[in-house]
Amino acid sequence: MTTSSGETSSGLGQGASTGASKRATILDVAAAAGVSRQTVTRAMNAMPGIRPETRARVQEAARQLGYTPSRFAKGLVQGARTSVGLAIPDLTNPYYPAFASSVVELATQRGWHVVMDDYGHGGATGVESVQHLAPQVDAVIGYLGGAADEAQAILGRRPLVVLDQPAGSASGGITFDYDHAAQTALEHLQARGCRQLAYIDRAWAGADLGAPGSVRAGGPTPGTDPVRGVMTVRGQAFARSAAASGMALTVVVSPESAAAARQVTRRLLEDRPGTDGIVVFNDVMAAGALKALADSGRAVPADCAVIGMDGIPLGELLTPELTTLALDLREVGRAAVELLDGLLTGSLDPGGPGTELLLRHHLVLRQSA
Template sequence: MNAEPERHKRATVIDVARAAGVSRQTVTRAMNDMDGISAATRQRVLDVAKELRYRPSRFGRGLVVGHRPALGLVTEGLTNPYFPELADGVVEAATAAGWNVLVTDGSHDGGDPRRFLREVADQVDAVIGYFRIGPDAFDDVFGDLPVVVLEGTAEDGHRGVVEIDFAPGLDAGIEHLLETGRRRIVMIDSRSAAAPSRRTAAFRAAMERHGLDPLVVFEGDSGGDAAGAVARALREAPDVDAFMTFNDLHAFAVLKAVQHAGLEVPDRCAVLGIDGLAMGVVSSPELSSLDLDIAAVGRIAVELAIGMQTGALPSSGPEVHRVVRHTLLLRESA
């Protein structure tokens, strides 16, 4: 079977009908599990649809009539203030383009991310966010739906990608800490030693570029044990004079734990987060961070998703790969 549509063009019901050797009406019946066709014909149509990554239009199925197209945003936990800031940028950009936004929380997928994501995909015309599945599952879960992965990499084989390059921000942060007399810098990762984050890999590389020993302490699979992580760091390196953290949310907890351990911030020990959340100004002292333009991340992702949906951009490849970098945001904690 060789019925692959053009790379810039989404498969249509006509493409499926032609490849399966049936009428458009038969494709509609098969895709909507309607009567009037044999089980063998239905399966042949479904197989062809899967091969072509065909996904019936929500409009064609009558699920939405006369409404604006919808964009799905999948987050990893709306209690993390990063995601409301991201959602705000996504909604602003999508609304300006005439799209509605469905915001979902993937941390409540019930242990079945494929089913959760299929349910999201059935309600939208494109989807962006953080997905707990690998790119090898995208065809099965999303079909030909435009997909933009946040914090992915081109090497992952994803479709659209907004990659976060941590290296420049980490270099700037470490250089600042060195310039202010810090010599024993420790990274606290919210993940486990068995599965460290990409941020830890970037931290280790940046420290090695500066000729420093990259000590990393892990909070565990679920994070949330900042006090224990700080205590372990102080046991391993009593002379620690700066902490970098997985993100700002963890930095707030580390900041509190460091102060409870009797270390004055920033005089005795600096604390530097990652993300540059607006709420960093309400901590005491105010949190210094590697600042990410979160609204720009949302805006870029929306532009990619809409471009892929309209056919202005391909469904994968370098044309739908963007890179965003951090800048150093100095407040009071470093």
């Protein structure tokens, strides 16, 4: 029997009952079990080269002391388990959880951990989210809504994959082919016989240009400079697409909520009663539009067709069921994770070829159009 040769454990023999004094370290466990550090390590990590009874004794001592290995010490010596930050503007919008779910699943498969930040309640920006995440993660995936360069600067060499915005100096980016989406939707509505089309865009978060619901652009000359900076990228694509095919498209803006969209749509229908086809920025807002159409006594799609955007599960549950430009959100998550994987393993170079993906919406025909 070896007498404990020192190794500077905490002097006090802390009984299991005394409150949270310090924090039990591996040396405390070693002392309590009458073994050395290394043996404790072997016992806790299911390593070979230890007698079963010793292992049991150590584990019991660890349990009694409430010992939990320090993830910091462990990480320091073993080299990081990678943990990725996930910056999301609003978990309340069903679009994001569907995406996040996919990211978490695939990240977990790779043994990564996901640190989630739902910025936006407090009016924080994507960059602030990255700033908050930065000290804790090895990479970030996020819908930042702009300022990719600044975010990448904060992260330094660590990979950043941004979604739905120009990649800029970010390591990678995933964007969506809104021109294709817009063309698909408008063509479909036209083929259905719709003649007076409208697009409901999301109002810029910061901007407060005119009352919500005010008509932004009518007639065949959208896409001109004054419009830029007011419309979202999606809105610009719709304006371009309408102009290209010579259709008239009324563009209105609405805050990003079903209730707001309902109100805006109601006003739109008063201003332009002949509207017979509406495309909406996202499915949640489209649900509001459907409500407004019902309010006004119109039948959908007979009197007015509606197309949403995103393809969240909610759409199927609405009445009428929502036709939508769907994005396969699990696929988007997969693209983001695989892109990040490539960047982390080095098989992809930041900003290099293959780091900017363009994904397409596809039209899911249901009842509303």
